[in-house]
Amino acid sequence: VANPPAPSATRPAPAASDDDDARATADARLLGDLRRGDPRAREALVDRFAPLVRRMLVRVLGASDELEDVAHEAFLRILASVARVRDPRQLTVWVTRVTVFTARDHLRRKRRTRWLWFLPHDELPDPSAAPRDADGAEAVRAAYAVLANLAVDDRVAFALRAFAGLRWEEVAAGCGISLATAKRRVGRAEARFLELAREHPALRAWIDDEPARGKA
Protein backbone atom coordinates (compact mmCIF):
# COMPACT_ATOMS: atom_id res chain seq x y z
CA VAL A 1 0.00 0.00 0.00
CA ALA A 2 1.42 3.33 -0.99
CA ASN A 3 2.26 5.83 1.66
CA PRO A 4 0.37 9.09 1.72
CA PRO A 5 1.66 12.07 -0.20
CA ALA A 6 4.25 14.22 1.51
CA PRO A 7 3.01 17.23 3.41
CA SER A 8 2.37 20.18 1.20
CA ALA A 9 5.12 22.72 1.31
CA THR A 10 2.65 25.36 0.24
CA ARG A 11 0.16 24.80 3.04
CA PRO A 12 0.26 27.87 5.28
CA ALA A 13 1.58 27.07 8.72
CA PRO A 14 -0.05 28.58 11.81
CA ALA A 15 1.84 31.19 13.78
CA ALA A 16 4.67 29.55 15.75
CA SER A 17 4.98 29.75 19.55
CA ASP A 18 8.11 29.19 21.64
CA ASP A 19 6.97 25.65 22.30
CA ASP A 20 6.54 25.10 18.59
CA ASP A 21 10.04 26.43 17.97
CA ALA A 22 11.54 24.14 20.61
CA ARG A 23 9.68 21.16 19.20
CA ALA A 24 10.73 22.02 15.68
CA THR A 25 14.34 22.24 16.80
CA ALA A 26 14.14 18.84 18.47
CA ASP A 27 12.39 17.37 15.44
CA ALA A 28 15.01 18.85 13.12
CA ARG A 29 17.71 17.14 15.18
CA LEU A 30 15.73 13.90 15.12
CA LEU A 31 15.30 14.06 11.35
CA GLY A 32 19.02 14.69 10.95
CA ASP A 33 19.88 11.71 13.15
CA LEU A 34 17.51 9.50 11.18
CA ARG A 35 19.02 10.56 7.88
CA ARG A 36 22.50 9.80 9.21
CA GLY A 37 21.32 6.34 10.21
CA ASP A 38 21.88 6.81 13.92
CA PRO A 39 20.41 3.62 15.42
CA ARG A 40 19.25 5.47 18.50
CA ALA A 41 17.18 7.83 16.39
CA ARG A 42 14.69 5.11 15.57
CA GLU A 43 14.03 4.56 19.24
CA ALA A 44 13.84 8.29 19.83
CA LEU A 45 11.26 8.56 17.07
CA VAL A 46 9.17 5.81 18.65
CA ASP A 47 9.43 7.41 22.08
CA ARG A 48 8.54 10.81 20.68
CA PHE A 49 5.50 9.71 18.72
CA ALA A 50 4.17 6.58 20.47
CA PRO A 51 1.59 8.59 22.47
CA LEU A 52 0.35 10.31 19.31
CA VAL A 53 0.28 7.12 17.26
CA ARG A 54 -1.53 5.21 19.98
CA ARG A 55 -4.07 7.98 20.50
CA MET A 56 -4.86 8.20 16.79
CA LEU A 57 -5.14 4.43 16.42
CA VAL A 58 -7.42 3.83 19.39
CA ARG A 59 -9.66 6.74 18.44
CA VAL A 60 -10.06 5.42 14.92
CA LEU A 61 -10.05 1.67 15.60
CA GLY A 62 -11.43 1.48 19.13
CA ALA A 63 -10.30 -1.28 21.48
CA SER A 64 -8.38 -3.75 19.40
CA ASP A 65 -6.17 -6.71 20.14
CA GLU A 66 -4.29 -5.77 16.99
CA LEU A 67 -3.30 -2.32 18.18
CA GLU A 68 0.35 -3.29 18.67
CA ASP A 69 0.47 -4.86 15.21
CA VAL A 70 -1.01 -1.78 13.58
CA ALA A 71 1.29 0.54 15.54
CA HIS A 72 4.28 -1.55 14.47
CA GLU A 73 3.20 -1.31 10.86
CA ALA A 74 2.68 2.44 11.21
CA PHE A 75 6.18 2.95 12.58
CA LEU A 76 7.68 0.78 9.85
CA ARG A 77 5.99 2.98 7.27
CA ILE A 78 7.04 6.13 9.09
CA LEU A 79 10.67 5.01 9.24
CA ALA A 80 10.62 3.98 5.60
CA SER A 81 9.32 7.32 4.42
CA VAL A 82 10.44 9.87 6.97
CA ALA A 83 13.30 10.99 4.75
CA ARG A 84 10.69 12.62 2.53
CA VAL A 85 9.87 15.11 5.26
CA ARG A 86 11.94 18.20 4.55
CA ASP A 87 10.37 20.64 6.99
CA PRO A 88 10.76 19.53 10.63
CA ARG A 89 7.57 21.44 11.46
CA GLN A 90 5.71 18.97 9.27
CA LEU A 91 7.00 15.88 11.07
CA THR A 92 4.02 15.59 13.39
CA VAL A 93 1.63 16.08 10.49
CA TRP A 94 3.48 13.41 8.58
CA VAL A 95 3.40 10.92 11.43
CA THR A 96 -0.30 11.59 11.94
CA ARG A 97 -1.00 11.09 8.29
CA VAL A 98 0.93 7.84 7.97
CA THR A 99 -0.76 6.55 11.12
CA VAL A 100 -4.19 7.46 9.81
CA PHE A 101 -3.46 5.81 6.48
CA THR A 102 -2.25 2.69 8.28
CA ALA A 103 -5.42 2.57 10.38
CA ARG A 104 -7.54 3.08 7.29
CA ASP A 105 -5.79 0.24 5.47
CA HIS A 106 -6.24 -1.98 8.52
CA LEU A 107 -9.97 -1.27 8.55
CA ARG A 108 -10.21 -2.04 4.85
CA ARG A 109 -8.38 -5.33 5.33
CA LYS A 110 -10.66 -6.26 8.20
CA ARG A 111 -13.72 -5.41 6.18
CA ARG A 112 -12.54 -7.64 3.35
CA THR A 113 -12.14 -10.59 5.73
CA ARG A 114 -15.11 -9.89 7.97
CA TRP A 115 -17.12 -12.74 6.50
CA LEU A 116 -14.72 -15.18 8.14
CA TRP A 117 -16.20 -14.43 11.55
CA PHE A 118 -19.82 -14.10 12.43
CA LEU A 119 -18.95 -12.27 15.63
CA PRO A 120 -15.40 -11.07 15.92
CA HIS A 121 -14.18 -11.01 19.47
CA ASP A 122 -13.70 -7.29 19.29
CA GLU A 123 -17.44 -6.95 18.91
CA LEU A 124 -17.77 -8.21 22.42
CA PRO A 125 -17.46 -5.53 25.03
CA ASP A 126 -14.18 -5.14 26.80
CA PRO A 127 -15.28 -4.97 30.39
CA SER A 128 -11.99 -3.73 31.76
CA ALA A 129 -13.59 -0.33 32.36
CA ALA A 130 -16.89 -1.74 33.55
CA PRO A 131 -16.21 -1.46 37.29
CA ARG A 132 -15.62 2.26 36.81
CA ASP A 133 -18.67 2.92 34.69
CA ALA A 134 -20.46 0.00 33.13
CA ASP A 135 -22.76 2.27 31.11
CA GLY A 136 -19.81 4.18 29.78
CA ALA A 137 -17.89 1.07 28.78
CA GLU A 138 -20.94 -0.30 27.05
CA ALA A 139 -21.48 3.01 25.25
CA VAL A 140 -17.87 3.06 24.03
CA ARG A 141 -18.20 -0.45 22.69
CA ALA A 142 -21.51 0.41 21.07
CA ALA A 143 -20.07 3.55 19.49
CA TYR A 144 -17.40 1.54 17.69
CA ALA A 145 -19.92 -1.13 16.72
CA VAL A 146 -21.93 1.63 15.07
CA LEU A 147 -18.82 3.10 13.45
CA ALA A 148 -18.17 -0.29 11.85
CA ASN A 149 -21.23 0.32 9.68
CA LEU A 150 -19.81 3.48 8.15
CA ALA A 151 -17.70 3.76 5.03
CA VAL A 152 -14.06 3.47 6.07
CA ASP A 153 -12.98 6.89 4.77
CA ASP A 154 -15.95 8.58 6.42
CA ARG A 155 -15.37 6.70 9.67
CA VAL A 156 -11.73 7.71 9.84
CA ALA A 157 -12.44 11.39 9.28
CA PHE A 158 -15.34 11.36 11.74
CA ALA A 159 -13.33 9.60 14.46
CA LEU A 160 -10.47 12.06 14.09
CA ARG A 161 -12.83 15.02 14.35
CA ALA A 162 -15.35 13.78 16.91
CA PHE A 163 -13.31 11.45 19.16
CA ALA A 164 -9.71 12.58 18.70
CA GLY A 165 -10.76 16.22 18.79
CA LEU A 166 -8.63 17.31 15.83
CA ARG A 167 -9.23 20.67 14.22
CA TRP A 168 -10.70 20.67 10.73
CA GLU A 169 -7.32 21.50 9.23
CA GLU A 170 -5.74 18.62 11.13
CA VAL A 171 -8.42 16.19 9.99
CA ALA A 172 -7.85 17.22 6.40
CA ALA A 173 -4.06 17.00 6.74
CA GLY A 174 -4.23 13.64 8.55
CA CYS A 175 -6.44 12.16 5.85
CA GLY A 176 -4.52 13.83 3.03
CA ILE A 177 -7.66 15.48 1.66
CA SER A 178 -8.96 19.00 1.19
CA LEU A 179 -10.79 20.86 3.90
CA ALA A 180 -14.03 20.70 1.93
CA THR A 181 -13.74 16.96 1.47
CA ALA A 182 -13.00 16.49 5.16
CA LYS A 183 -16.11 18.43 6.12
CA ARG A 184 -18.20 16.52 3.63
CA ARG A 185 -16.98 13.16 4.93
CA VAL A 186 -17.45 14.07 8.57
CA GLY A 187 -20.90 15.47 7.91
CA ARG A 188 -21.97 12.36 6.07
CA ALA A 189 -20.52 10.09 8.75
CA GLU A 190 -22.06 12.07 11.57
CA ALA A 191 -25.53 11.89 10.08
CA ARG A 192 -25.24 8.13 9.66
CA PHE A 193 -23.68 7.66 13.08
CA LEU A 194 -26.48 9.57 14.81
CA GLU A 195 -29.11 7.72 12.85
CA LEU A 196 -27.71 4.35 13.92
CA ALA A 197 -26.87 5.45 17.45
CA ARG A 198 -30.45 6.47 18.13
CA GLU A 199 -31.49 2.92 17.32
CA HIS A 200 -28.92 1.45 19.71
CA PRO A 201 -30.14 1.01 23.29
CA ALA A 202 -26.71 1.72 24.74
CA LEU A 203 -26.30 4.99 22.84
CA ARG A 204 -29.78 6.44 22.56
CA ALA A 205 -29.64 8.14 25.94
CA TRP A 206 -26.22 9.62 25.25
CA ILE A 207 -27.18 11.02 21.88
CA ASP A 208 -30.51 12.42 23.00
CA ASP A 209 -28.96 13.55 26.28
CA GLU A 210 -31.80 12.17 28.38
CA PRO A 211 -31.81 13.60 31.89
CA ALA A 212 -32.73 10.14 33.19
CA ARG A 213 -29.10 9.07 32.61
CA GLY A 214 -28.33 11.01 35.73
CA LYS A 215 -25.02 12.28 34.42
CA ALA A 216 -24.20 15.77 35.50
Add this chain to the structure above:
Amino acid sequence: MSESTPGFARLAAEIAATQDRAGAAERLAAAVKLRLSTPPRRRARWALVTAAGVATSALGLAWQLRPATFGFVGAAGPGEAGSVVAASTPETLRFSDGSVVELGAGAAARVVGWDATTASVLLERGELRASLVATERRWTLRAGGFRVHVLGARFTLRWDPARRRGHVAVEQGALRVEGPGVRSRVLAASDVLALGEAPEPTSVPAVAPAAAAPPARAKPLGPRRERVLADPGALLAAADDARAAGRNDDAAAALRRFVTEHGADARAPVAWFTLGRVEGERGRHADAARAFERAASYGARLAVLEDALAAVALSWARAGDATRARAAAVRYLAAFPAGAYGSKLQAIRDGGPPAR
Protein backbone atom coordinates in the same frame (compact mmCIF):
# COMPACT_ATOMS: atom_id res chain seq x y z
CA MET B 1 -22.50 19.92 14.53
CA SER B 2 -24.20 17.77 17.07
CA GLU B 3 -20.69 17.03 18.40
CA SER B 4 -21.30 20.10 20.50
CA THR B 5 -24.41 18.71 22.19
CA PRO B 6 -23.79 17.74 25.80
CA GLY B 7 -24.69 14.10 25.30
CA PHE B 8 -22.39 13.61 22.36
CA ALA B 9 -19.62 15.55 24.05
CA ARG B 10 -19.87 13.29 27.10
CA LEU B 11 -19.76 10.24 24.88
CA ALA B 12 -16.62 11.55 23.18
CA ALA B 13 -15.09 12.29 26.58
CA GLU B 14 -16.00 8.81 27.81
CA ILE B 15 -14.29 7.30 24.80
CA ALA B 16 -11.14 9.32 25.46
CA ALA B 17 -11.12 8.47 29.17
CA THR B 18 -11.62 4.76 28.51
CA GLN B 19 -8.96 4.61 25.83
CA ASP B 20 -6.24 6.70 27.48
CA ARG B 21 -4.90 4.24 29.99
CA ALA B 22 -1.96 5.38 32.06
CA GLY B 23 1.31 4.01 30.78
CA ALA B 24 -0.24 2.48 27.68
CA ALA B 25 1.82 4.62 25.31
CA GLU B 26 5.07 3.72 27.07
CA ARG B 27 4.24 0.04 26.89
CA LEU B 28 3.33 0.33 23.23
CA ALA B 29 6.58 2.18 22.53
CA ALA B 30 8.57 -0.55 24.28
CA ALA B 31 6.83 -3.28 22.31
CA VAL B 32 7.27 -1.48 19.00
CA LYS B 33 10.96 -0.80 19.66
CA LEU B 34 11.54 -4.42 20.46
CA ARG B 35 9.76 -5.52 17.31
CA LEU B 36 11.77 -3.10 15.23
CA SER B 37 14.96 -4.47 16.70
CA THR B 38 14.35 -8.20 16.34
CA PRO B 39 13.91 -10.26 13.20
CA PRO B 40 10.72 -12.29 12.76
CA ARG B 41 10.68 -15.44 14.87
CA ARG B 42 11.27 -18.61 12.93
CA ARG B 43 8.37 -20.99 12.80
CA ALA B 44 8.59 -24.37 14.48
CA ARG B 45 8.31 -26.22 11.20
CA TRP B 46 11.73 -24.95 10.28
CA ALA B 47 13.22 -26.70 13.29
CA LEU B 48 14.10 -29.82 11.30
CA VAL B 49 15.66 -27.78 8.56
CA THR B 50 17.62 -25.89 11.15
CA ALA B 51 18.76 -29.09 12.83
CA ALA B 52 19.92 -30.47 9.51
CA GLY B 53 22.10 -27.43 9.06
CA VAL B 54 23.74 -27.58 12.46
CA ALA B 55 27.18 -28.31 11.08
CA THR B 56 27.00 -25.37 8.73
CA SER B 57 25.60 -23.20 11.47
CA ALA B 58 28.42 -24.10 13.79
CA LEU B 59 30.93 -22.89 11.25
CA GLY B 60 28.87 -19.77 10.73
CA LEU B 61 28.59 -19.21 14.45
CA ALA B 62 32.33 -19.46 14.90
CA TRP B 63 32.73 -16.85 12.19
CA GLN B 64 29.97 -14.67 13.59
CA LEU B 65 31.40 -14.73 17.07
CA ARG B 66 34.93 -13.99 16.07
CA PRO B 67 36.43 -11.17 18.08
CA ALA B 68 35.90 -7.73 16.56
CA THR B 69 36.75 -4.27 17.80
CA PHE B 70 34.15 -4.71 20.51
CA GLY B 71 35.43 -5.87 23.88
CA PHE B 72 35.14 -5.76 27.63
CA VAL B 73 37.17 -5.20 30.73
CA GLY B 74 36.74 -7.07 34.00
CA ALA B 75 38.51 -6.99 37.36
CA ALA B 76 41.41 -8.95 35.86
CA GLY B 77 41.76 -6.65 32.87
CA PRO B 78 40.60 -7.00 29.26
CA GLY B 79 38.64 -10.17 28.64
CA GLU B 80 38.50 -12.39 25.61
CA ALA B 81 35.60 -13.98 23.82
CA GLY B 82 34.80 -17.29 25.44
CA SER B 83 36.34 -16.45 28.78
CA VAL B 84 34.55 -17.42 31.96
CA VAL B 85 34.21 -14.96 34.78
CA ALA B 86 33.56 -16.56 38.14
CA ALA B 87 32.93 -13.87 40.71
CA SER B 88 33.56 -14.75 44.34
CA THR B 89 32.72 -11.16 45.13
CA PRO B 90 30.63 -8.75 43.05
CA GLU B 91 32.40 -7.97 39.80
CA THR B 92 31.67 -5.58 36.98
CA LEU B 93 32.26 -6.20 33.29
CA ARG B 94 32.45 -3.01 31.27
CA PHE B 95 31.93 -3.30 27.52
CA SER B 96 33.32 -0.94 24.95
CA ASP B 97 29.89 0.31 23.90
CA GLY B 98 29.15 1.47 27.43
CA SER B 99 27.14 -1.57 28.43
CA VAL B 100 27.77 -2.92 31.92
CA VAL B 101 27.16 -6.39 33.34
CA GLU B 102 27.45 -6.69 37.11
CA LEU B 103 27.92 -10.17 38.45
CA GLY B 104 26.67 -10.87 41.95
CA ALA B 105 28.80 -12.72 44.47
CA GLY B 106 29.03 -16.38 43.54
CA ALA B 107 27.88 -15.83 39.98
CA ALA B 108 29.63 -17.32 36.98
CA ALA B 109 29.19 -16.13 33.43
CA ARG B 110 30.83 -16.69 30.08
CA VAL B 111 31.13 -13.90 27.54
CA VAL B 112 30.53 -16.23 24.62
CA GLY B 113 31.41 -13.82 21.87
CA TRP B 114 30.39 -10.91 19.69
CA ASP B 115 30.47 -9.52 16.22
CA ALA B 116 29.54 -6.21 14.67
CA THR B 117 25.86 -6.55 15.48
CA THR B 118 25.51 -9.14 18.22
CA ALA B 119 26.91 -10.10 21.58
CA SER B 120 26.24 -13.21 23.64
CA VAL B 121 26.63 -13.91 27.35
CA LEU B 122 25.90 -17.17 29.15
CA LEU B 123 24.95 -16.97 32.81
CA GLU B 124 26.01 -20.30 34.28
CA ARG B 125 24.90 -19.61 37.83
CA GLY B 126 23.97 -16.81 40.17
CA GLU B 127 22.69 -13.37 39.39
CA LEU B 128 23.74 -10.63 37.05
CA ARG B 129 22.44 -7.15 36.52
CA ALA B 130 22.81 -5.87 32.98
CA SER B 131 22.63 -2.30 31.78
CA LEU B 132 22.86 -2.68 28.04
CA VAL B 133 23.18 0.42 25.95
CA ALA B 134 20.81 0.67 23.00
CA THR B 135 22.86 0.59 19.82
CA GLU B 136 22.53 -1.48 16.70
CA ARG B 137 23.94 -4.43 18.67
CA ARG B 138 21.51 -7.16 19.71
CA TRP B 139 22.40 -8.96 22.88
CA THR B 140 21.49 -12.50 23.78
CA LEU B 141 21.85 -13.64 27.37
CA ARG B 142 21.37 -17.32 28.04
CA ALA B 143 20.51 -19.03 31.29
CA GLY B 144 19.76 -22.74 31.20
CA GLY B 145 17.58 -23.30 28.17
CA PHE B 146 16.32 -19.72 28.18
CA ARG B 147 17.43 -16.94 25.88
CA VAL B 148 16.92 -13.29 26.64
CA HIS B 149 17.09 -11.04 23.57
CA VAL B 150 17.84 -7.43 24.28
CA LEU B 151 18.51 -4.29 22.31
CA GLY B 152 18.87 -1.86 25.17
CA ALA B 153 17.52 -2.42 28.65
CA ARG B 154 18.38 -2.63 32.31
CA PHE B 155 17.40 -5.86 33.95
CA THR B 156 18.38 -8.61 36.37
CA LEU B 157 18.85 -12.23 35.36
CA ARG B 158 19.18 -15.01 37.88
CA TRP B 159 19.74 -18.72 37.33
CA ASP B 160 20.08 -21.62 39.74
CA PRO B 161 21.41 -24.59 37.73
CA ALA B 162 20.68 -27.09 40.52
CA ARG B 163 17.00 -26.26 40.68
CA ARG B 164 16.78 -25.25 37.04
CA ARG B 165 15.01 -22.12 38.15
CA GLY B 166 15.59 -18.42 37.79
CA HIS B 167 13.96 -15.20 36.82
CA VAL B 168 14.37 -12.10 34.72
CA ALA B 169 13.22 -8.75 36.10
CA VAL B 170 13.13 -5.70 33.84
CA GLU B 171 13.89 -2.31 35.33
CA GLN B 172 14.01 -0.23 32.16
CA GLY B 173 13.40 -0.84 28.48
CA ALA B 174 12.11 -4.07 27.04
CA LEU B 175 13.38 -7.49 26.12
CA ARG B 176 12.16 -10.78 24.72
CA VAL B 177 12.45 -14.17 26.38
CA GLU B 178 12.38 -17.59 24.72
CA GLY B 179 12.87 -20.99 26.23
CA PRO B 180 11.13 -24.04 27.66
CA GLY B 181 7.46 -23.21 27.96
CA VAL B 182 8.05 -19.69 26.69
CA ARG B 183 7.55 -19.39 22.96
CA SER B 184 8.33 -15.69 22.78
CA ARG B 185 7.45 -13.26 25.51
CA VAL B 186 8.07 -9.54 25.54
CA LEU B 187 8.72 -8.02 28.94
CA ALA B 188 8.67 -4.31 29.64
CA ALA B 189 9.78 -2.23 32.58
CA SER B 190 8.59 -3.59 35.94
CA ASP B 191 7.77 -7.03 34.49
CA VAL B 192 9.16 -10.12 36.18
CA LEU B 193 9.25 -13.52 34.52
CA ALA B 194 9.95 -16.62 36.57
CA LEU B 195 12.02 -19.13 34.61
CA GLY B 196 11.68 -22.84 35.19
CA GLU B 197 12.53 -25.70 32.93
CA ALA B 198 9.77 -27.99 34.16
CA PRO B 199 6.50 -26.11 34.71
CA GLU B 200 5.04 -23.20 32.73
CA PRO B 201 6.68 -19.97 33.88
CA THR B 202 4.43 -17.31 35.31
CA SER B 203 4.76 -13.62 34.71
CA VAL B 204 3.53 -10.83 36.90
CA PRO B 205 4.36 -7.16 36.88
CA ALA B 206 6.44 -6.22 39.86
CA VAL B 207 5.12 -3.59 42.21
CA ALA B 208 5.87 -0.27 40.50
CA PRO B 209 8.48 1.73 42.36
CA ALA B 210 7.62 5.20 43.55
CA ALA B 211 8.12 7.76 40.82
CA ALA B 212 10.76 9.69 42.72
CA ALA B 213 12.65 6.63 43.91
CA PRO B 214 15.84 5.64 42.12
CA PRO B 215 15.66 2.43 40.08
CA ALA B 216 15.91 -0.33 42.63
CA ARG B 217 17.82 -3.48 41.98
CA ALA B 218 15.30 -6.24 41.39
CA LYS B 219 15.28 -8.89 44.09
CA PRO B 220 14.91 -12.60 43.53
CA LEU B 221 11.39 -13.87 43.58
CA GLY B 222 10.32 -15.29 46.89
CA PRO B 223 7.56 -14.78 49.40
CA ARG B 224 7.10 -11.20 48.11
CA ARG B 225 6.01 -12.49 44.75
CA GLU B 226 3.40 -14.71 46.37
CA ARG B 227 2.05 -11.73 48.24
CA VAL B 228 1.72 -9.72 45.04
CA LEU B 229 0.06 -12.54 43.22
CA ALA B 230 -2.47 -13.14 45.98
CA ASP B 231 -3.65 -9.55 45.98
CA PRO B 232 -6.83 -9.33 43.89
CA GLY B 233 -6.05 -5.86 42.56
CA ALA B 234 -2.57 -6.95 41.52
CA LEU B 235 -3.99 -9.99 39.77
CA LEU B 236 -6.42 -7.89 37.76
CA ALA B 237 -3.70 -5.37 36.99
CA ALA B 238 -1.43 -8.21 35.89
CA ALA B 239 -4.20 -9.52 33.66
CA ASP B 240 -4.78 -6.07 32.14
CA ASP B 241 -1.09 -5.55 31.52
CA ALA B 242 -0.68 -9.01 30.04
CA ARG B 243 -3.60 -8.41 27.70
CA ALA B 244 -2.23 -5.04 26.69
CA ALA B 245 1.09 -6.69 25.89
CA GLY B 246 -0.58 -9.50 23.97
CA ARG B 247 0.38 -12.13 26.55
CA ASN B 248 -2.96 -13.87 26.66
CA ASP B 249 -1.53 -16.95 28.37
CA ASP B 250 -0.46 -14.82 31.31
CA ALA B 251 -3.73 -12.91 31.28
CA ALA B 252 -5.71 -16.15 31.44
CA ALA B 253 -3.56 -17.46 34.29
CA ALA B 254 -4.02 -14.28 36.32
CA LEU B 255 -7.75 -14.17 35.71
CA ARG B 256 -8.21 -17.83 36.62
CA ARG B 257 -6.35 -17.32 39.81
CA PHE B 258 -8.47 -14.28 40.58
CA VAL B 259 -11.81 -16.03 40.08
CA THR B 260 -10.57 -19.07 41.97
CA GLU B 261 -9.33 -17.17 45.00
CA HIS B 262 -11.70 -14.21 44.94
CA GLY B 263 -14.97 -15.56 43.60
CA ALA B 264 -16.92 -13.40 46.05
CA ASP B 265 -15.20 -10.22 44.93
CA ALA B 266 -17.51 -7.70 43.26
CA ARG B 267 -15.24 -7.78 40.21
CA ALA B 268 -15.56 -11.54 39.75
CA PRO B 269 -18.35 -11.36 37.14
CA VAL B 270 -16.28 -9.03 34.98
CA ALA B 271 -13.21 -11.19 35.53
CA TRP B 272 -15.08 -14.26 34.32
CA PHE B 273 -16.30 -12.31 31.29
CA THR B 274 -12.81 -11.09 30.51
CA LEU B 275 -11.49 -14.61 30.90
CA GLY B 276 -14.05 -15.70 28.31
CA ARG B 277 -12.74 -13.10 25.91
CA VAL B 278 -9.15 -14.12 26.51
CA GLU B 279 -9.89 -17.82 26.07
CA GLY B 280 -11.73 -17.01 22.85
CA GLU B 281 -8.76 -15.03 21.63
CA ARG B 282 -6.58 -18.02 22.43
CA GLY B 283 -8.87 -20.21 20.34
CA ARG B 284 -10.09 -22.15 23.37
CA HIS B 285 -13.74 -21.71 22.58
CA ALA B 286 -15.09 -24.38 24.94
CA ASP B 287 -13.19 -22.79 27.83
CA ALA B 288 -14.47 -19.43 26.67
CA ALA B 289 -18.04 -20.69 26.69
CA ARG B 290 -17.64 -22.02 30.24
CA ALA B 291 -16.17 -18.73 31.41
CA PHE B 292 -19.00 -16.76 29.82
CA GLU B 293 -21.46 -19.12 31.51
CA ARG B 294 -19.86 -18.40 34.85
CA ALA B 295 -20.04 -14.68 34.11
CA ALA B 296 -23.72 -14.94 33.18
CA SER B 297 -24.43 -16.93 36.35
CA TYR B 298 -24.02 -13.68 38.30
CA GLY B 299 -27.16 -12.39 36.60
CA ALA B 300 -27.87 -8.70 36.95
CA ARG B 301 -24.57 -8.19 38.79
CA LEU B 302 -22.92 -8.41 35.40
CA ALA B 303 -23.37 -5.17 33.44
CA VAL B 304 -22.89 -6.98 30.16
CA LEU B 305 -25.19 -9.91 30.91
CA GLU B 306 -26.74 -9.85 27.46
CA ASP B 307 -23.34 -10.01 25.81
CA ALA B 308 -22.29 -12.85 28.10
CA LEU B 309 -25.33 -14.95 27.27
CA ALA B 310 -24.81 -14.33 23.58
CA ALA B 311 -21.14 -15.16 23.86
CA VAL B 312 -21.94 -18.50 25.48
CA ALA B 313 -23.91 -19.56 22.44
CA LEU B 314 -21.43 -18.19 19.96
CA SER B 315 -18.47 -19.76 21.74
CA TRP B 316 -20.11 -23.17 21.84
CA ALA B 317 -20.85 -22.78 18.14
CA ARG B 318 -17.22 -22.00 17.50
CA ALA B 319 -16.22 -24.97 19.61
CA GLY B 320 -18.34 -27.16 17.35
CA ASP B 321 -20.84 -28.13 20.04
CA ALA B 322 -24.11 -27.45 18.24
CA THR B 323 -26.28 -28.88 21.01
CA ARG B 324 -24.92 -26.59 23.69
CA ALA B 325 -24.85 -23.67 21.28
CA ARG B 326 -28.51 -24.17 20.46
CA ALA B 327 -29.49 -24.46 24.12
CA ALA B 328 -27.61 -21.28 24.94
CA ALA B 329 -29.21 -19.48 22.01
CA VAL B 330 -32.66 -20.49 23.23
CA ARG B 331 -31.78 -19.19 26.68
CA TYR B 332 -30.56 -15.87 25.28
CA LEU B 333 -33.60 -15.37 23.06
CA ALA B 334 -35.90 -16.06 25.99
CA ALA B 335 -34.13 -13.49 28.13
CA PHE B 336 -33.62 -10.90 25.40
CA PRO B 337 -36.30 -11.40 22.73
CA ALA B 338 -35.37 -8.06 21.10
CA GLY B 339 -31.68 -8.25 21.91
CA ALA B 340 -28.81 -6.96 19.83
CA TYR B 341 -27.61 -10.47 18.96
CA GLY B 342 -31.08 -11.72 18.02
CA SER B 343 -30.50 -12.52 14.36
CA LYS B 344 -27.21 -14.28 15.00
CA LEU B 345 -28.60 -16.46 17.76
CA GLN B 346 -31.83 -17.23 15.93
CA ALA B 347 -29.68 -18.73 13.22
CA ILE B 348 -27.86 -20.87 15.78
CA ARG B 349 -31.14 -21.91 17.40
CA ASP B 350 -32.57 -22.88 14.04
CA GLY B 351 -29.49 -24.89 13.18
CA GLY B 352 -28.48 -22.86 10.14
CA PRO B 353 -25.34 -20.85 9.53
CA PRO B 354 -25.16 -17.85 11.82
CA ALA B 355 -26.27 -14.60 10.30
CA ARG B 356 -23.53 -12.07 9.71
